[in-house]
Amino acid sequence: MNGLNLGPGHGAEVAANLAILLYAQRGGQTVYGTVHPISNDDDRPTIGAGRPIDRAALIGCLNELAQNAAPRAEFLPETVLAVSQSAVIWWCRPGLRRVFFECRELGKRTAIVPHPGLVFYAASRGFSVFALQEDSRPTPESTLHEPPxxxxxxFGKICIGSAHVPKRIDIESIAGWECGFFESAFTHPNHGGKRVNHPKSEFAFWKAMLDGEYPGEFPKDLLIPMNATLADLIRGKLGD
Incomplete structure (x- = not known):
């Protein structure tokens, strides 16, 4: 093949300049790969000698392809705050949701309780959640709070454990990520900083929540602010 025209909007005709060969055991998974330069002398492409392909070169090639891929128009719901090739950030309105607990201190309990506004971050490097003071859609300047x-x-990172979360990271999978968080049992406070500003403990706070002591809306005065904004999260500066 001498060249390829990618159609309107893609500029001039393009020609092959690199080939990747993947090797697999018979009936098995891919175990080895080589990359080969392609010469186009006399308009006849010729695959040259190969060299082992490394992870960095393969990721670089895929990133270039992703950047040059034709964009697909997609409707963005109001709750979506930011989208990239490897992450989706969205807002969850404050309201009532059921929670599940299964731990020695609180027992096996479930109840519908109020939640603050939340920001979720699903990415190839993990799943995170943050609380908000405001009830409306956050802005880049909105302060993030510890998830209670x-x-x-x-840094809001969620211990997924046995939770069932989607394999895909896109707008269509948002509902699945939320279900994976809210429909899993909360089993223990993880090590690290304080999550909620209750005078006794996190256990005492959630016992009060489960007992219906905060029936109207989440007690936002107990949220602990982080030294970070939504803009920091979008720019990938959180946790650096």
């Missing part, structure tokens, strides 16, 4: 939940680490 068990099973979370510093």
């Amino acid at each position: 939940y068990f099973n979370t680490w510093d």
